[in-house]
Amino acid sequence: EVQLLESGGGLVQPGGSLRLSCAASGFTFSRYAMTWVRQAPGKGLEWVSSISDNGRRTYYVDSVKGRFTISRDNSKNTLYLQMNSLRAEDTAVFFCAKIVGGSAWASDYWGQGTLVTVSS
């Protein structure tokens, strides 16, 4: 059974940093691209970042470029999102998701999400 478990969310002040983790199990993690998607309270889904299976290619939405860094450790079956210079508008539930094999832009398994609140 595929499982994705996010952690690392919490309350942080504007300008602060946070590192999210996503522990994966139930599939061969190193064979699949992964992605982070966020959802602000009461709002819709927003793609944040994706990373290739081997970690060599990373992609970001414009609003987080230069502030967020996606990475992965295939030896630990774990996906990360390092978030720096956080802003109030980054407040959201962050989901990690597995990308469908062979289709780079659809996610077939999702974690339950971790809440990031940016507030003073």
Added chain:
Amino acid sequence: QSALTQPPSASGSPGQSVTISCTGTSSDVGGYNYVSWYQQRPGKAPKLMIYEVTKRPSGVPDRFFGSKSGNTASLTVSGLQAEDEADYYCSSYAGSNNLVFGGGTKLTVL
């Protein structure tokens, strides 16, 4: 990277069919066959219902049907059931390694 346009709400009675639209541009929906649809129930993670415009993941009922014409993709749910009540989001590859979502549609089963 503008969001795709979805109607805020849709509704239908049990057994009926309902179609939710997702309008983009030639740079996203119209330019690629990478349109996906997700179902999200309150407080839950999204669930993939359709990918690559028409493909259904294993376990998704064939009552869910995806299609595309020009810059508009559509999700049709036939034989509506109470359990189909949820928010539905479309997404599309938008070129230059970007993905864009629609604003979401709240589907109500009357």
